[in-house]
Amino acid sequence: MDFEERKKLYKSNAWQVTRKLVLERDNHECQECKRNGKVFTDYHKPDKHKRLDIDHIKSLERHPHLAFDMDNLQTLCIKCHNKKENRFHPNQSKRKKWFDEMW
Numbered sequence: 001m002d003f004e005e006r007k008k009l010y011k012s013n014a015w016q017v018t019r020k021l022v023l024e025r026d027n028h029e030c031q032e033c034k035r036n037g038k039v040f041t042d043y044h045k046p047d048k049h050k051r052l053d054i055d056h057i058k059s060l061e062r063h064p065h066l067a068f069d070m071d072n073l074q075t076l077c078i079k080c081h082n083k084k085e086n087r088f089h090p091n092q093s094k095r096k097k098w099f100d101e102m103w
């Protein structure tokens, strides 16, 4: 799945519905922070959409058929999400910018 296709996906109604389901399932908590014993949640803050991302555990680029698979989705805060993306794509600073702009 290329950049344009992903952009289209993230703007689709189906994605808006799916990401809401994932957020609710995960209690609006960053799953990575939770694993590390911290709880990052901004459920009660009005700008929550800017601070929590939905992450594809297996990347969309390689597993486009898992785009809406709840088992492949997890809630991450922007910080953990960027950390994860940078780990897999150390040279793609463009990506980080894109994710910041998305939400």
Ligand SMILES: [Zn+2]
Pocket: 030, 031, 032, 033, 034, 040, 076, 077, 078, 079, 080, 081
């Ligand atoms: Zn986090």
